[in-house]
Amino acid sequence: MKGMKRMAVMTKVKKNFVSPANIGTLEPAQKSKKVAFQTKELNLWYGEDHALKNINLDIFENEVTAIIGPSGCGKSTFIKTLNRMVELIPVVKISGDILYREKSILNKSYKVEDLRTRVGMVFQKPNPFPKSIYENIAYGPKIHGIRNKKILDEIVEKSLRGAAIWDEVKDRLHENAYGLSGGQQQRICIARCLAIEPDVILMDEPTSALDPISTLKIEELVQELKKDFSIIIVTHNMQQAARISDKTAFFLNGEVIEFDATDKIFSTPSDKRTEDYITGRFG
Ligand SMILES: Nc1ncnc2c1ncn2[C@@H]1O[C@H](COP(=O)(O)OP(=O)(O)OP(=O)(O)O)[C@@H](O)[C@H]1O
Numbered sequence: 001m002k003g004m005k006r007m008a009v010m011t012k013v014k015k016n017f018v019s020p021a022n023i024g025t026l027e028p029a030q031k032s033k034k035v036a037f038q039t040k041e042l043n044l045w046y047g048e049d050h051a052l053k054n055i056n057l058d059i060f061e062n063e064v065t066a067i068i069g070p071s072g073c074g075k076s077t078f079i080k081t082l083n084r085m086v087e088l089i090p091v092v093k094i095s096g097d098i099l100y101r102e103k104s105i106l107n108k109s110y111k112v113e114d115l116r117t118r119v120g121m122v123f124q125k126p127n128p129f130p131k132s133i134y135e136n137i138a139y140g141p142k143i144h145g146i147r148n149k150k151i152l153d154e155i156v157e158k159s160l161r162g163a164a165i166w167d168e169v170k171d172r173l174h175e176n177a178y179g180l181s182g183g184q185q186q187r188i189c190i191a192r193c194l195a196i197e198p199d200v201i202l203m204d205e206p207t208s209a210l211d212p213i214s215t216l217k218i219e220e221l222v223q224e225l226k227k228d229f230s231i232i233i234v235t236h237n238m239q240q241a242a243r244i245s246d247k248t249a250f251f252l253n254g255e256v257i258e259f260d261a262t263d264k265i266f267s268t269p270s271d272k273r274t275e276d277y278i279t280g281r282f283g
Pocket residue numbers: 046049051069070071072073074075076077078089
């Protein structure tokens with residue numbers, strides 16, 4: 001299975017947390033990184049409401065990209081365009097383009113099912129299925145036709161290890177996931193996402209419903225996961241963006257005001273509006 005190596009790396013959740021003082025020190029490898037997503041003059045309307053305006057962003061692989069901005073500025077809308085979830089809303093109109101691994105996902109011939117196996121999503125509120133922990137993780141692979149119990153067992157273990165929750169649940173795999181704490185449920189949702197072996201993980205405020213310790217665990221996990229995945233995280237928490245992201249995009253009224261290395265955004269932003277937002281003068 002091609003995820004074996006990837007999963008082996010993911011089993012170690014390191015504790016070498018990036019402190020705000022040394023964030024964003026971009027390694028030389030950065031220059032050779034590939035672009036996972038690229039949006040070109042992306043516009044989106046909900047009926048008459050122009051929610052995204054001329055968005056041009058490059059999302060690099062093996063990086064954490066934080067999307068910040070005040071409520072209603074289009075952050076969730078933006079990430080939901082990347083897995084085409086937004087098109088479930090009938091009034092939505094889109095112009096421009098979104099390239100995933102250099103192919104237009106807005107092209108009618110691009111199958112949304114293919115996209116969703118490459119681009120996983122974790123939501124604000126943990127949303128496990130009302131099933132056992134095991135079934136939550138095995139669900140996606142089963143849908144993709146994997147029936148062999150031994151292979152499913154391996155995927156479940158690797159995914160739970162990858163989401164840094166194996167040790168906590170290994171003895172209760174057949175208990176209902178609803179019996180776990182909110183923070184554990186969120187890591188189950190991340191494990192469920194890993195089980196389909198995505199390439200990109202979209203996270204929409206994944207820690208906003210969690211206590212500080214669970215939040216820290218998810219933040220550490222994100223740092224570990226970026227070795228194998230590209231992560232895009234919407235957050236209202238400035239410290240979180242500063243702690244865990246490599247790049248930050250500041251959205252305001254549907255526009256990207258500034259997109260840069262996170263240390264630059266948080267130390268010397270180019271735009272006064274970015275500075276006002278990150279220093280809490282508005283939003
Ligand atoms: N399903 C929808 N139908 C119509 N308008 C919508 C819909 N979803 C979002 N909008 C509008 O699009 C704009 C952007 O909303 P979005 O949820 O993307 O913002 P956000 O930055 O994620 O906000 P928050 O931080 O509060 O979650 C808002 O004006 C919102 O009212």
